Amino acid sequence: QTVVTQEPSLTVSPGGTVTLTCASSTGAVTSGYYPNWFQQKPGQAPRALIYSTSNKHSWTPARFSGSLLGGKAALTLSGVQPEDEAEYYCLLYYGGARVFGGGTKLTVL
């Protein structure tokens, strides 16, 4: 049973910078896991932010960036805005299957 682990919750001040991480129980996350990141706000469907580690969709704000950091996938928000308060999920690929992380609840306070 593959497990993808994210921080359960993080708090950041408006204008600050925060990094969310995504770890795999199988070992270090590499580009071959094609990390994807999603944002979900209450009552809404998820919204894609980042694909294949660091690529942004056309609608992804510039303050969001993806990377690999210390054997994990990472999502960094720079210059956090109040509207960034949401749940964030990573998704990793394991061959044909995919697994979501448990999500990180980001509070902007």
Added chain:
Amino acid sequence: EVQLVESGGGLVQPGGSLRLSCAASGFTVSSNYMSWVRQAPGKGLEWVSVIYSGGSTYYADSVKGRFTISRHNSKNTLYLQMNSLRAEDTAVYYCARDPGIAVAGDYWGQGTLVTVSS
């Protein structure tokens, strides 16, 4: 404009079956990878299944052998046949388009609620 509209959710008894549909517009389902993702009430996202443009299918261990993903090309619709349903299958089910092998869920439907209860 890309749109995905799920339907078919509802209340079903444990052990029962249900078929979800996801009607797509603005793109061709058979030319894309298409996924089902679910979210139990108050819980996180759980990937369920994917069908590749070539027809290959993959499933989460939790649904393997019970759920079947398929598509109807002329109707431009994705399906999820769910059999032997359990209480833990209760969730909002979303369909999503995966436009490439490394690109997941660029467009999502609004979701359809499946409740498994006696």
